[in-house]
Amino acid sequence: MTTAYPVTNRNRLRRRHERGHYDHATVHAILDAAMICHIAYVIDGQPFCTPTSFWREGERLYWHGSSASRMTRAQADGLPVCLTVTHHDAVVVARSGFHHSVNYRCVMAYGRARAVTDPQAKLRAVDAFIDRFYPGRAAALRPPTEQEVKAITIVGMEIDDAAAKIRSTGVADEEEDYATPVWCAVLPLRTVVGAPEECPRQLPGVTPDTSGMTGFAPGRRFDEVMLESYRAAYPT
Amino acid sequence: MTTAYPVTNRNRLRRRHERGHYDHATVHAILDAAMICHIAYVIDGQPFCTPTSFWREGERLYWHGSSASRMTRAQADGLPVCLTVTHHDAVVVARSGFHHSVNYRCVMAYGRARAVTDPQAKLRAVDAFIDRFYPGRAAALRPPTEQEVKAITIVGMEIDDAAAKIRSTGVADEEEDYATPVWCAVLPLRTVVGAPEECPRQLPGVTPDTSGMTGFAPGRRFDEVMLESYRAAYPT
Numbered sequence: 001m002t003t004a005y006p007v008t009n010r011n012r013l014r015r016r017h018e019r020g021h022y023d024h025a026t027v028h029a030i031l032d033a034a035m036i037c038h039i040a041y042v043i044d045g046q047p048f049c050t051p052t053s054f055w056r057e058g059e060r061l062y063w064h065g066s067s068a069s070r071m072t073r074a075q076a077d078g079l080p081v082c083l084t085v086t087h088h089d090a091v092v093v094a095r096s097g098f099h100h101s102v103n104y105r106c107v108m109a110y111g112r113a114r115a116v117t118d119p120q121a122k123l124r125a126v127d128a129f130i131d132r133f134y135p136g137r138a139a140a141l142r143p144p145t146e147q148e149v150k151a152i153t154i155v156g157m158e159i160d161d162a163a164a165k166i167r168s169t170g171v172a173d174e175e176e177d178y179a180t181p182v183w184c185a186v187l188p189l190r191t192v193v194g195a196p197e198e199c200p201r202q203l204p205g206v207t208p209d210t211s212g213m214t215g216f217a218p219g220r221r222f223d224e225v226m227l228e229s230y231r232a233a234y235p236t
Numbered sequence: 237m238t239t240a241y242p243v244t245n246r247n248r249l250r251r252r253h254e255r256g257h258y259d260h261a262t263v264h265a266i267l268d269a270a271m272i273c274h275i276a277y278v279i280d281g282q283p284f285c286t287p288t289s290f291w292r293e294g295e296r297l298y299w300h301g302s303s304a305s306r307m308t309r310a311q312a313d314g315l316p317v318c319l320t321v322t323h324h325d326a327v328v329v330a331r332s333g334f335h336h337s338v339n340y341r342c343v344m345a346y347g348r349a350r351a352v353t354d355p356q357a358k359l360r361a362v363d364a365f366i367d368r369f370y371p372g373r374a375a376a377l378r379p380p381t382e383q384e385v386k387a388i389t390i391v392g393m394e395i396d397d398a399a400a401k402i403r404s405t406g407v408a409d410e411e412e413d414y415a416t417p418v419w420c421a422v423l424p425l426r427t428v429v430g431a432p433e434e435c436p437r438q439l440p441g442v443t444p445d446t447s448g449m450t451g452f453a454p455g456r457r458f459d460e461v462m463l464e465s466y467r468a469a470y471p472t
Contacts, residue, residue: 046318050320051320051322069251084286084287086287091369102289110282129333130336134329138333141331141418151334183446183449185438187432189429192426197406203416213419216327
């Protein structure tokens, strides 16, 4: 069964319809391959665009911030937000300026932000935030203190509607331009994990695989590590 | 002489003051190392967060879109926006959930968006958009047609105020937690250029270096390529 988000006035692609996707599977795969999103929200008529880490649980998205932050305080009680995730996959250079492009996978998700106030749900979310990125790691850490939990606000949002937009094709020029003698290509971009810079106070004998970090092998694509850790943390 | 943005109610960091920077040099270096930004703007009370490519000229930021797009039409005449650039440089895993973090360089820039309507300025901007990323490439392309120029809207924004926020340090745990036997590290992330997928209709004899593409050598860091091309296009 394919489930999809409703197509509304705000998530409907106005042009380039072939790049649009509204099905849950496509939207979720883009979200779950990311750690960082950008959130648009409005305070006193002023738009803000704040980057933060986030994760998904079913049709809910979660992020967090200091309880003292302007963003989390403003978002505590139903503020409309647009949460966007973008993977920049390539630059595409063509024979006319007009057809220069980029390949990307992005999702814009709409809903209303609310702080997680139930103490049990908040404690669970604080652990989920760790385990979603580093499966099993929360159990290896000491539990958060009461003061730490108080200092953090977890914000959640039900996805009311969302759209994915994807460009993943090659150079596309006007037919008459192919005779222009200019070098054209898709130049792929990949975000990869580097060699770990271990904490100078590392205890002897502790290893990545006893701490939920097996996925982060140097040279791996970060989006693949994120998708893998997501699926380990939330098996279907 | 150090010049800096005014510190206002909207750009002032509320916490983690040590991560904040308001000087032009720091803000510009983060902007100029990027191709993609996220822009927050509001239409009928609904915030949107749209990824797009952009560039800087002095204290002005420019981006573009289809003249038919909702974003560019809404932004034509003074709409307040927040333009954000984020480089995600590392994940930082610590001995408590609370001290897990990410290293990043980000800029939030505020201003009012306006379409570039002067025909000469618009033509110049259309070329600048190519040359900023691929220095000298616009001259190798055929000029844009009248119809193409009409189909594109170039939006510009004077930076009224802006703030950079940077975390670039290592694992920072509570003193009593260093005895916790869990593996901790900074795991660097790098976005790198891959091997080009050349256009299947490439003309014989054309090369990257005759087409403004010398910087995109496979394996190079994309942020470094962007900063280098920026400085070639806008020498100081």
